[in-house]
Amino acid sequence: MKIPDNFLYYLSLHEDCNERLLARAEDLTAGEVEVSLHPEVARIKRMVYAVMGEVHRMKAFVRLSFLGTSVLYGFFKPRHKIGEHICDHFAHRNAGIIVVLGNGSESWVSIFREDRIWQDNGQGLSETLDRLKPALHCTEDESNVESLWQVYYDSQYCPERKNLAAFRRHMPRRDQEAAGLRLVQNKKNITLEGFFSD
Amino acid sequence: MVTLEKIAHLAEECRFDSMGPAASPAVVGVDAEKLSTLGEGTRHDVCASTFSPRETPLPGICHAFTQDGRCVSLFKTLYTNHCTHQCSYCTNAINCSSKARAFSYTPEELAKITLSLYRSNYIEGLFLSSGAGRDEDRIMEKMVETARLLRQKFAFSGYIHLKVLPGSARAHIKEAVELADRVSINLEAASASHMNEICATKNYESDILQRQRYIRDMLSDTAKNTNASLPAGQTTQLVVGVAGESDEDIFKRVLYEYKEIGVRRAYYSAFSPQRGTPFENRKAQPLWREHRLYQMDWLFRVYHFQPGEIRHAFNDNGFLSNADPKMAIAREFMDKILDPNTATFQELLRVPGIGPRSAKRIVSFRKRQAIAAKAELAAMGVRIKRASPFLKINGWRDTTLEMWQA
Numbered sequence: 374m375k376i377p378d379n380f381l382y383y384l385s386l387h388e389d390c391n392e393r394l395l396a397r398a399e400d401l402t403a404g405e406v407e408v409s410l411h412p413e414v415a416r417i418k419r420m421v422y423a424v425m426g427e428v429h430r431m432k433a434f435v436r437l438s439f440l441g442t443s444v445l446y447g448f449f450k451p452r453h454k455i456g457e458h459i460c461d462h463f464a465h466r467n468a469g470i471i472v473v474l475g476n477g478s479e480s481w482v483s484i485f486r487e488d489r490i491w492q493d494n495g496q497g498l499s500e501t502l503d504r505l506k507p508a509l510h511c512t513e514d515e516s517n518v519e520s521l522w523q524v525y526y527d528s529q530y531c532p533e534r535k536n537l538a539a540f541r542r543h544m545p546r547r548d549q550e551a552a553g554l555r556l557v558q559n560k561k562n563i564t565l566e567g568f569f570s571d
Numbered sequence: 572m573v574t575l576e577k578i579a580h581l582a583e584e585c586r587f588d589s590m591g592p593a594a595s596p597a598v599v600g601v602d603a604e605k606l607s608t609l610g611e612g613t614r615h616d617v618c619a620s621t622f623s624p625r626e627t628p629l630p631g632i633c634h635a636f637t638q639d640g641r642c643v644s645l646f647k648t649l650y651t652n653h654c655t656h657q658c659s660y661c662t663n664a665i666n667c668s669s670k671a672r673a674f675s676y677t678p679e680e681l682a683k684i685t686l687s688l689y690r691s692n693y694i695e696g697l698f699l700s701s702g703a704g705r706d707e708d709r710i711m712e713k714m715v716e717t718a719r720l721l722r723q724k725f726a727f728s729g730y731i732h733l734k735v736l737p738g739s740a741r742a743h744i745k746e747a748v749e750l751a752d753r754v755s756i757n758l759e760a761a762s763a764s765h766m767n768e769i770c771a772t773k774n775y776e777s778d779i780l781q782r783q784r785y786i787r788d789m790l791s792d793t794a795k796n797t798n799a800s801l802p803a804g805q806t807t808q809l810v811v812g813v814a815g816e817s818d819e820d821i822f823k824r825v826l827y828e829y830k831e832i833g834v835r836r837a838y839y840s841a842f843s844p845q846r847g848t849p850f851e852n853r854k855a856q857p858l859w860r861e862h863r864l865y866q867m868d869w870l871f872r873v874y875h876f877q878p879g880e881i882r883h884a885f886n887d888n889g890f891l892s893n894a895d896p897k898m899a900i901a902r903e904f905m906d907k908i909l910d911p912n913t914a915t916f917q918e919l920l921r922v923p924g925i926g927p928r929s930a931k932r933i934v935s936f937r938k939r940q941a942i943a944a945k946a947e948l949a950a951m952g953v954r955i956k957r958a959s960p961f962l963k964i965n966g967w968r969d970t971t972l973e974m975w976q977a
Contacts, residue, residue: 486581
């Protein structure tokens with residue numbers, strides 16, 4: 374990964390970021406952060422990478438479901454302060470549709486329309502959805518996209534290439550949980566023997 | 572910040588926009604067996620990146636990984652698994668005795684599934700391949716129709732990769748080029764004679780190479796008209812080891828592809844015998860062979876090594892050994908020890924353990940201060956264990972025999 378020019382933005386989203394660190398980082402260029410070996414700058418670099426990594430994996434792993442035709446919602450519990458950023462990403466991807474992301478304690482709402490983003494954030498995911506429902510007269514989505522996906526996903530596995538180490542490296546359990554994924558291990562094919570050999 | 576009520580109101584208004592939520596159809600009643608069979612039919616096709624350098628570049632995102640460690644970023648499927656070709660390694664071929672039931676999508680159905688999966692963030696787009704059916708032109712037309720529906724009717728802005736079926740008509744290829752981010756024709760074999768060994772029904776020159784040239788010429792035509800399309804270009808794929816070809820045969824073919832056809836990338840898929848096919852009893856190729864071919868490919872494409880240098884990585888029979896080809900080349904060519912403080916970028920790139928990014932970091936670091944220790948190189952991403960036999964820092968270097976080991 375390369376440190377981007379707007380690395381201060383990513384640094385500010387880190388859960389442990391503070392004013393002092395931001396002030397220190399303001400004097401640095403992206404190139405300096407990337408190659409410097411000074412312990413504090415190296416820490417800034419690690420923090421920027423940590424946030425960028427989580428942003429990337431949440432864009433990949435968060436799944437959305439329809440509520441009626443104009444709301445997409447999904448479970449999402451990030452470690453860093455990236456809720457708004459990710460919500461805006463999905464709003465851009467689905468113009469004209471309200472995107473609601475959240476968990477038990479907080480939620481983010483965005484809609485992209487007429488070339489601009491409108492945002493709100495608030496209480497838990499279900500409370501926010503309950504408040505939206507009467508305004509939009511919508512019901513839960515009937516089409517079961519998740520089961521479609523599961524069938525397709527299972528069809529892509531090549532047993533002769535089995536490589537669980539690579540699988541775990543690319544889909545860390547922590548990130549799967551943050552994105553609310555059910556662990557995608559193919560449980561129905563697991564045998565006791567396989568369990569011990571893994 | 573606006574209120575939820577305002578946001579709900581904005582969404583309501585979108586119903587009257589031309590691109591509003593009305594364009595998100597629900598999929599109901601898709602046959603699970605069909606979805607699974609047509610999905611399985613593309614298991615051995617490789618789609619590595621969904622990055623597309625459009626005007627606003629589309630990022631590459633892997634939405635899931637299977638337990639073989641490969642990413643699932645696209646809805647990768649066959650249009651139909653019915654095929655009249657007789658490729659002896661393929662489970663979709665007509666001469667495969669344990670062939671699955673024949674299925675086919677309709678363009679509308681496929682477009683809707685793609686869109687639902689895309690909206691729910693399972694995929695970045697569609698990767699559509701197919702058996703040739705009874706007539707490749709008819710199937711190609713349906714595949715193009717699917718892409719057109721997605722782009723025009725459903726305003727789909729995700730990634731589309733279309734496979735061009737060998738022997739399809741120029742007019743269909745042209746439409747595919749206009750609609751997709753990337754198109755590809757699988758070479759499968761390294762030469763016409765190798766192709767004859769594995770498939771009696773495809774003509775290497777006219778069905779495959781000629782179609783690749785069509786695409787190349789279409790792209791150079793569009794460049795003139797400044798109507799740039801196909802942002803991610805054309806690619807190709809080979810089955811490695813099915814016809815007894817050597818790595819050098821593959822390298823020669825791939826060189827031609829990069830230089831004459833202008834493919835962006837070549838993909839390699841190690842042969843594994845499939846049940847019911849005529850090649851059922853042939854030996855599977857080790858996966859490391861595929862890995863070494865990719866390394867060789869990288870040396871040419873990313874590190875810009877000369878073909879003459881890369882040839883030194885092959886043994887007398889034209890095969891790569893199961894070791895990093897860059898190390899073999901470095902043993903051959905790196906006759907003096909480099910000082911990372913003075914070496915050029917190109918020289919640094921030739922050191923095993925140093926890649927383009929770490930070479931760039933070294934060049935930018937030493938502008939400010941001299942590199943004084945190996946730990947500094949390690950922090951810049953250099954793999955010290957591999958690189959140190961070829962480097963000296965401040966006149967001091969590791970004494971190690973590693974460099975001279977076979």
